[in-house]
Amino acid sequence: MHTYTYIHIHTHAHIYTYIHTHTNTHTYIVYVYTDSKITLDKLQNSKIHTYTIEEIRRQIIEMNKTSWEVTLCWVKAHAGILGNELTDTLAKKAATNESLTEDYKRIPKSVVKRELEEESVRKWQRNWTQNTKGSVTKEYFPNVEERLKMKLNLTQNYTAIVTGHGKIRAYLHRFKIIQEPTCPCGTAEQTTDHLIFECETITKERERLKTTALQNGSWPTNKKDLIRRHYRDFAKFINDFRQTKCRITTENKS
Numbered sequence: 001m002h003t004y005t006y007i008h009i010h011t012h013a014h015i016y017t018y019i020h021t022h023t024n025t026h027t028y029i030v031y032v033y034t035d036s037k038i039t040l041d042k043l044q045n046s047k048i049h050t051y052t053i054e055e056i057r058r059q060i061i062e063m064n065k066t067s068w069e070v071t072l073c074w075v076k077a078h079a080g081i082l083g084n085e086l087t088d089t090l091a092k093k094a095a096t097n098e099s100l101t102e103d104y105k106r107i108p109k110s111v112v113k114r115e116l117e118e119e120s121v122r123k124w125q126r127n128w129t130q131n132t133k134g135s136v137t138k139e140y141f142p143n144v145e146e147r148l149k150m151k152l153n154l155t156q157n158y159t160a161i162v163t164g165h166g167k168i169r170a171y172l173h174r175f176k177i178i179q180e181p182t183c184p185c186g187t188a189e190q191t192t193d194h195l196i197f198e199c200e201t202i203t204k205e206r207e208r209l210k211t212t213a214l215q216n217g218s219w220p221t222n223k224k225d226l227i228r229r230h231y232r233d234f235a236k237f238i239n240d241f242r243q244t245k246c247r248i249t250t251e252n253k254s
Contacts, residue, residue, distance in 0.1 A: 029069045035077035035088075043072065092116060121145050136164035136192065139223040152231070157238050162227075164192050195241065196226075205240040209233045 034040065042048045043056060060070045075081055077088075125144045128134075140162045141147040152158075160166030169190035173181035183190035185201040195202070197220045212233045213221045226234045 028067050029071075031071050031073055033073045033075045035075055037074050040072060040074055088119075121148070134163075137162055140227050142224055146228075150227070153235060155235075155239070158235060161192050161195070161238055168192060168195075196220075196237075199241075202237075202241040205237055209237045 039053075042050075042053050060072075063070055121144055128138070128144050129142075156166065160168055165171055169178060169183060170181040172178045173189075181189040183194055183199055183201075185199050187200065188194050188198065190199075196206075199206075209226075209230060210219050212230050213219045213225070217225065217229070221230070
């Protein structure tokens with residue numbers, strides 16, 4: 001009669017630890033569930049020979065030569081599966097607990113730290129995508145990981161443009177801080193889109209940005225490309241129109 005064990009594992013480090021420490025038990029059929037698809041892909045890739053991956057392969061081969069049967073399975077992360085969610089929580093607690101003795105001596109803490117950071121960014125991205133707030137900013141920065149890698153010079157005007165908040169007349173009018181949302185150019189409400197793409201008063205300031213965008217794309221361009229591909233010209237454009245009568249400014253309510 002077979003004995004079955006079902007175990008949820010978070011990373012390849014934990015897979016190695018579990019297999020390494022359970023080779024002398026009397027459980028014969030083991031299903032190891034992990035949400036780390038990259039680990040399963042590495043195990044199947046014959047070109048990858050890192051220490052931990054090779055040790056997992058060796059241990060499984062050795063165990064399968066006896067009366068063991070080890071099966072590695074992928075399970076979707078953050079899908080409400082109790083065992084996987086619990087494993088995720090415990091793994092994070094263990095990684096930050098300095099008093100715990102390491103079971104996997106050959107795996108640097110930096111690897112665990114990096115994997116936790118990557119998981120945090122993935123979770124941040126899910127929250128950012130699903131959240132209904134920050135819709136203007138999402139048009140510029142849809143990808144959290146890309147934004148974290150960017151080095152941006154954040155000025156007051158730049159922040160106002162990429163958030164739609166601050167001294168934008170339509171925003172101030174929305175909160176009854178000023179009486180009229182109309183842009184000083186007199187053609188439309190002063191929104192961020194109006195300032196970037198339409199306002200006739202800053203046509204000259206916009207021309208350089210428009211010319212650059214047209215060299216390898218189209219105009220109007222999407223907002224994420226204003227950051228990814230045209231950041232310097234976009235930042236200069238925002239800085240330049242501060243000197244015009246369509247500058248971002250406040251007006252006291254009378």
